[in-house]
Amino acid sequence: MQGVMKITANLLDGYDHLFHNLPVGVLLIDKNDKINYLNKVAQDMLDVDGNILNTSMDVLFDHASTTEVKQLHHHKETHDTIKKSGKQVITRYSPCLSDQGELLGIVVLVESLTTFHERVSYLTNIDLVQGVLQELLNSHAKFRVVLVDYSEWLISDYWWDELRNISPYVDEWVHKLAKNAMESRREIKDSFQDNNIMSHHMEIISKPIQRNGKLIGCVQFLNADKLNEGEQELQFAKKMIRKLEKTYQIDDIIGESPAINIAREQAKLYAKMETPILIRGEKGTGKYMLARVIHALSDRCSHPFLRCNFSELAGLNNLDMELEYLLRSGRNGTIYFYINEMIAKDKQKRLLEFVNNSSEIRVVFGSSMALTSKYWYDPFHEMIQRYQITLPALKERQDDMYLLVDTILAKYNRQYHTNISKVDSEVIEYWKSCTWHGNIGQLEKTLENIVLQSGMFINVISQKQLINDDVKENNYQHTASSNMTLQTAIDQFEKDYIMLALEQNDYNKTKTAKSLGVSVRSLYYKVDKYKIDRGAP
Numbered sequence: 436m437q438g439v440m441k442i443t444a445n446l447l448d449g450y451d452h453l454f455h456n457l458p459v460g461v462l463l464i465d466k467n468d469k470i471n472y473l474n475k476v477a478q479d480m481l482d483v484d485g486n487i488l489n490t491s492m493d494v495l496f497d498h499a500s501t502t503e504v505k506q507l508h509h510h511k512e513t514h515d516t517i518k519k520s521g522k523q524v525i526t527r528y529s530p531c532l533s534d535q536g537e538l539l540g541i542v543v544l545v546e547s548l549t550t551f552h553e554r555v556s557y558l559t560n561i562d563l564v565q566g567v568l569q570e571l572l573n574s575h576a577k578f579r580v581v582l583v584d585y586s587e588w589l590i591s592d593y594w595w596d597e598l599r600n601i602s603p604y605v606d607e608w609v610h611k612l613a614k615n616a617m618e619s620r621r622e623i624k625d626s627f628q629d630n631n632i633m634s635h636h637m638e639i640i641s642k643p644i645q646r647n648g649k650l651i652g653c654v655q656f657l658n659a660d661k662l663n664e665g666e667q668e669l670q671f672a673k674k675m676i677r678k679l680e681k682t683y684q685i686d687d688i689i690g691e692s693p694a695i696n697i698a699r700e701q702a703k704l705y706a707k708m709e710t711p712i713l714i715r716g717e718k719g720t721g722k723y724m725l726a727r728v729i730h731a732l733s734d735r736c737s738h739p740f741l742r743c744n745f746s747e748l749a750g751l752n753n754l755d756m757e758l759e760y761l762l763r764s765g766r767n768g769t770i771y772f773y774i775n776e777m778i779a780k781d782k783q784k785r786l787l788e789f790v791n792n793s794s795e796i797r798v799v800f801g802s803s804m805a806l807t808s809k810y811w812y813d814p815f816h817e818m819i820q821r822y823q824i825t826l827p828a829l830k831e832r833q834d835d836m837y838l839l840v841d842t843i844l845a846k847y848n849r850q851y852h853t854n855i856s857k858v859d860s861e862v863i864e865y866w867k868s869c870t871w872h873g874n875i876g877q878l879e880k881t882l883e884n885i886v887l888q889s890g891m892f893i894n895v896i897s898q899k900q901l902i903n904d905d906v907k908e909n910n911y912q913h914t915a916s917s918n919m920t921l922q923t924a925i926d927q928f929e930k931d932y933i934m935l936a937l938e939q940n941d942y943n944k945t946k947t948a949k950s951l952g953v954s955v956r957s958l959y960y961k962v963d964k965y966k967i968d969r970g971a972p
């Protein structure tokens with residue numbers, strides 16, 4: 436008491452007017468909680484006069500924090516309610532200690548909540564934030580904000596009602612989504628379909644909130660629809676179709692050679708990007724399969740995967756309508772455009788526009804053509820060339836032959852209920868020396884034929900089973916088989932010769948026909964006859 440009196444006397448001596456003009460209320464409290472001094476601002480704020488001196492703090496506030504500050508000797512900032520007016524104030528209690536650490540009294544600074552708020556809103560954008568939050572609350576958006584400790588901070592009307600209407604089990608799922616979004620610090624979009632009732636569908640978007648790199652919480656938006664019966668059936672059918680659709684996974688890509696390992700790594704990387712990419716490689720090297728893997732690895736995997744051959748599009752008069760249709764049916768998914776022949780430049784222009792403006796669909800191109808720039812519309816050519824994956828031809832990955840043969844054989848054993856244990860190494864070594872124009876696709880076809888023809892009767896595939904196989908026919912240059920008729924040999928030669936000419940002329944049919952000295956019509960006939968470059972089935 437005496438100590439405080441001393442401070443008061445020293446402090447106030449000559450400076451009384453300064454204390455009275457401070458923008459905050461100042462009170463000095465002695466060890467017995469008696470008010471020893473209060474400045475003018477404090478008097479006005481607390482609606483008291485000088486007579487209050489030497490009375491207890493209890494007169495001013497309910498539960499003032501003086502006892503705690505006295506015991507612990509630490510500062511405390513809190514808000515108190517003025518007994519007389521019921522108004523809230525911001526209070527800061529500071530212990531006043533002697534040099535020996537003995538408590539002399541407490542200094543209390545008081546500020547009205549309104550002044551405090553005014554100051555905060557002047558220094559920050561708090562008003563704007565509050566306005567936006569209020570707008571959000573008034574809007575139809577259904578959302579909630581949870582803080583890092585998972586406590587709910589802001590929530591729109593009917594959020595939980597809406598969820599529980601759909602299923603009683605969703606609470607856990609929604610909390611888990613918030614947790615995942617905060618832990619990964621990434622936006623998570625997930626949907627929930629009540630399969631039993633099939634009448635509701637909902638989607639939750641969970642976005643982590645960070646400020647200056649610090650995680651504050653997470654906002655979750657709810658999108659819920661009550662579906663009508665037609666939509667229900669459609670949703671159900673779409674789901675079933677997607678399940679039935681063959682999906683490839685990254686492990687389905689067989690091979691350990693460096694080129695295939697690189698292609699696999701590129702696929703993983705490009706799957707996370709949205710830019711168009713081009714997969715190159717000879718026929719049957721797995722371009723379509725890789726495109727499916729990229730789709731399966733991407734965030735679009737639960738949406739459709741479409742395939743479209745350019746040759747079909749190029750012939751269309753109404754390209755716009757066709758593209759519109761593709762966009763509608765492939766929304767949010769991936770489309771695989773297979774470039775199997777040149778297309779007119781105006782159509783390339785239109786396709787470029789389509790790719791650039793259709794963020795809802797991801798485009799993957801595939802081609803076994805040379806794609807020499809001079810025949811293409813520059814910006815289109817640039818776009819498709821920017822991100823590329825090149826798949827090696829089978830002859831460039833001979834070391835994978837054993838692995839591929841084993842895997843393909845196992846697949847056909849399963850499919851045709853046969854029990855062939857292996858392919859003789861002599862056969863595999865022979866196959867390694869062959870030129871496989873159709874690459875893995877052709878290897879599959881060869882093995883399938885053998886399994887279908889001899890599968891029930893053999894345990895090991897040996898030279899004997901090769902008598903009529905495709906590869907022998909395709910590789911007449913390696914083994915001129917006496918079993919091949921002259922006509923077959925001539926046809927084979929003609930087919931290979933045309934394929935070579937097409938490749939050398941960038942698949943331009945007019946130029947190829949000219950170089951071969953035949954009419955374009957007759958070239959089309961041959962191309963059709965030998966099923967050259969028809970694109971994928």
Ligand SMILES: Nc1ncnc2c1ncn2[C@@H]1O[C@H](COP(=O)(O)OP(=O)(O)OP(=O)(O)O)[C@@H](O)[C@H]1O
Pocket residue numbers: 687688689690716717718719720721722723724725801803875876879970971
């Ligand atoms: N790395 C691989 N591992 C296992 N199977 C493969 C691999 N690559 C391709 N295949 C198989 O080979 C066959 C041909 O593959 P795909 O159709 O993807 O080739 P493509 O390059 O798109 O052919 P095209 O150019 O004729 O359209 C498919 O049955 C596919 O499953």
